[in-house]
Amino acid sequence: MTDMQRIYVHPLPVRIWHWANALGFIALILTGVQIRYVDLIGLMSFRAAVSLHNWVGWVLVGNFFIWLGFYLFTDKIRVYHPELSPVKHFRDSFRQLQYYGYGIFKGDPNPHHLSAYHKFNALQSMAYQIIMLLLVPLQFVTGVLLWDLKRFSGAVEFFGGVRVVDTVHVLLFIFFTAFILVHPYLASLGHTPSAHFKAMITGYEEVDE
Amino acid sequence: MTNSAPWVGSAAVLLAAALMFAGPASAALTDGDNACLGCHGQEGLQKTFGKGESLPLRVDGAAFEGSVHAPLGCAACHSDVELKTHPAAGKSFDSVRAYSVAKAAVCEQCHEDAFKQHEGSVHAKRMREGSALAPTCTGCHGAHAVTPKTAYQTCVGCHSAALAAHQQWLPNAALHHEVVSCAACHAPAALRMVDLRLHDPATKTWAAEKAGEPWFEKLARSVDANGNGLDARELLDLVKRINPAGSAAPKAFRGRIELRSNVEAHRLSDKAAAIRACDVCHREGAEPFRNVVVSVAGPDGRPLRHAAQQEILGAASAVVSLPEFYAIGGTRSPLLDVLFVVALLGGAGFPLGHMAVRWLFRKYRASRE
Numbered sequence: 001m002t003d004m005q006r007i008y009v010h011p012l013p014v015r016i017w018h019w020a021n022a023l024g025f026i027a028l029i030l031t032g033v034q035i036r037y038v039d040l041i042g043l044m045s046f047r048a049a050v051s052l053h054n055w056v057g058w059v060l061v062g063n064f065f066i067w068l069g070f071y072l073f074t075d076k077i078r079v080y081h082p083e084l085s086p087v088k089h090f091r092d093s094f095r096q097l098q099y100y101g102y103g104i105f106k107g108d109p110n111p112h113h114l115s116a117y118h119k120f121n122a123l124q125s126m127a128y129q130i131i132m133l134l135l136v137p138l139q140f141v142t143g144v145l146l147w148d149l150k151r152f153s154g155a156v157e158f159f160g161g162v163r164v165v166d167t168v169h170v171l172l173f174i175f176f177t178a179f180i181l182v183h184p185y186l187a188s189l190g191h192t193p194s195a196h197f198k199a200m201i202t203g204y205e206e207v208d209e
Numbered sequence: 210m211t212n213s214a215p216w217v218g219s220a221a222v223l224l225a226a227a228l229m230f231a232g233p234a235s236a237a238l239t240d241g242d243n244a245c246l247g248c249h250g251q252e253g254l255q256k257t258f259g260k261g262e263s264l265p266l267r268v269d270g271a272a273f274e275g276s277v278h279a280p281l282g283c284a285a286c287h288s289d290v291e292l293k294t295h296p297a298a299g300k301s302f303d304s305v306r307a308y309s310v311a312k313a314a315v316c317e318q319c320h321e322d323a324f325k326q327h328e329g330s331v332h333a334k335r336m337r338e339g340s341a342l343a344p345t346c347t348g349c350h351g352a353h354a355v356t357p358k359t360a361y362q363t364c365v366g367c368h369s370a371a372l373a374a375h376q377q378w379l380p381n382a383a384l385h386h387e388v389v390s391c392a393a394c395h396a397p398a399a400l401r402m403v404d405l406r407l408h409d410p411a412t413k414t415w416a417a418e419k420a421g422e423p424w425f426e427k428l429a430r431s432v433d434a435n436g437n438g439l440d441a442r443e444l445l446d447l448v449k450r451i452n453p454a455g456s457a458a459p460k461a462f463r464g465r466i467e468l469r470s471n472v473e474a475h476r477l478s479d480k481a482a483a484i485r486a487c488d489v490c491h492r493e494g495a496e497p498f499r500n501v502v503v504s505v506a507g508p509d510g511r512p513l514r515h516a517a518q519q520e521i522l523g524a525a526s527a528v529v530s531l532p533e534f535y536a537i538g539g540t541r542s543p544l545l546d547v548l549f550v551v552a553l554l555g556g557a558g559f560p561l562g563h564m565a566v567r568w569l570f571r572k573y574r575a576s577r578e
């Protein structure tokens with residue numbers, strides 16, 4: 001931990017999006033659980049949970065477009081550029097897995113080296129793309145359909161019926177619940193436990209020379 | 210004061226006229242009924258009341274013939290009418306409303322249950338308080354064209370502002386009005402059920418059995434081998450048999466919340482007592498979801514029903530067998546509950562386990578520094 005350099009990895013729009021999204025997800029999970037398990041939990045009334053869930057849902061839909069717009073209209077999208085050589089991508093992913101599942105215990109260095117256009121390791125880059133371009137939009141679309149089944153009855157029918165739409169919404173909710181528990185833990189595995197959290201606030205990540 | 214006096218002299222003339230102009234008599238009705246319709250099937254006859262109001266006396270014979278009461282004949286409800294003395298002997302009333310209220314009392318003779326329930330309803334109460342608009346039996350069912358078709362359509366005829374009033378407090382009010390019968394909320398003391406009705410996407414209406422071609426009850430009974438109500442597998446089987454492989458527009462069951470007994474639709478309460486708590490339905494094991502039937506409209510509009518087990522609503526196979534019915538809470542899937550618990554345990558367990566292993570290796574790491 002000698003010579004640390006500060007590099008700017010999280011531009012302001014990304015940081016705003018990230019924390020709004022994190023709070024929103026937690027609120028959606030809590031209200032979602034309340035909606036689903038009125039018989040078990042009494043955080044708030046069913047009615048309050050539904051209306052809060054819908055409001056927060058819409059705010060997050062808007063927030064998503066901050067994220068999407070930022071990446072579409074800046075060259076920062078390069079952080080998500082896929083590794084074009086599948087062999088290399090595979091090897092990097094495997095190394096990263098090996099690090100989290102074994103090397104980290106022994107004190108091996110993290111195989112991923114961070115830079116402004118290379119802030120994600122191979123695993124993160126893939127996981128975040130699936131989450132942000134597939135799972136999150138699917139959660140939003142199913143949520144919006146459930147929000148007004150009558151207005152969107154054509155689309156609901158297209159997806160195979162309200163039961164199908166809701167089941168997808170709930171399956172994704174289950175995934176996001178696990179995600180929200182694991183994500184902060186993985187984020188604490190930087191060179192210090194709070195390093196990545198600070199970076200998501202200040203925008204600057206400290207890296208070894 | 211009697212209104213019939215002017216008629217006494219001309220009764221004979223009228224009778225002759227009626228016999229001359231009578232329309233074709235219906236073969237389905239008795240001669241007695243056709244005799245009544247000889248005069249009352251015509252336009253123009255009317256009765257004047259004390260306050261000067263008048264009531265058209267035409268009865269639509271064809272509609273009566275198609276009504277549930279056709280086999281009973283006119284005399285079942287008009288036993289006071291004797292052709293020999295009629296119409297001269299007719300009683301007099303102050304107003305059409307007074308006449309209508311008095312006549313509706315006849316329904317009690319055969320529908321004592323409905324009558325009793327109605328007597329305790331908000332409508333009967335308002336009527337006793339002097340409302341000139343609150344309906345009696347005929348206000349909702351009519352008098353001569355009573356069919357088993359749902360009488361709920363009449364509610365919005367009088368309560369046209371109801372939807373807007375519900376939108377003030379009920380989310381997705383239009384959808385709720387479509388899938389929850391008015392009485393399910395407005396007869397709070399009644400018991401409810403889930404009625405899974407077969408819907409036909411080709412015609413965009415409820416699927417109905419044609420007269421003379423019964424199939425639903427037989428099919429449901431043969432699928433429900435042990436006769437204890439359809440379980441999840443049997444429902445899947447029923448749906449497959451209704452939609453043979455390759456059906457272009459498969460019919461699907463759509464759920465509605467109805468009363469278990471239609472008679473209880475008359476126990477309408479004051480709006481203050483109506484159900485407004487969401488979790489009467491939107492919770493696991495909610496009362497309406499403990500009783501489930503699948504149904505198809507019969508040829509006369511009356512539903513043909515077959516019992517089903519409660520568990521079909523949350524079964525994993527419901528994604529296929531009931532894709533078009535889902536109501537938060539009442540149809541919760543136990544499988545998804547299990548997955549959720551696994552996700553919670555896994556989501557919390559992974560960090561804890563990983564941390565524990567790191568802790569076990571702490572000395573090894575320190576030795577490598």
Ligand code: HEM
Pocket residue numbers: 025028029031032033035036049050051053054055056057058060061139140142143144145146147148166169170172173176537538
């Ligand atoms: C992204 C995180 C989200 C999570 C974790 C989540 C979670 C949940 C859960 C658990 C339920 C209960 C479903 C059931 O029991 O069947 C639910 C229902 C629902 N969700 Fe979401 N949801 C999310 C996003 C959204 C969004 C973006 C919207 C759109 C506005 C939305 C709208 C709805 C609606 C309309 C319902 C039905 C209940 C209601 O009327 O509120 N959700 N959600």
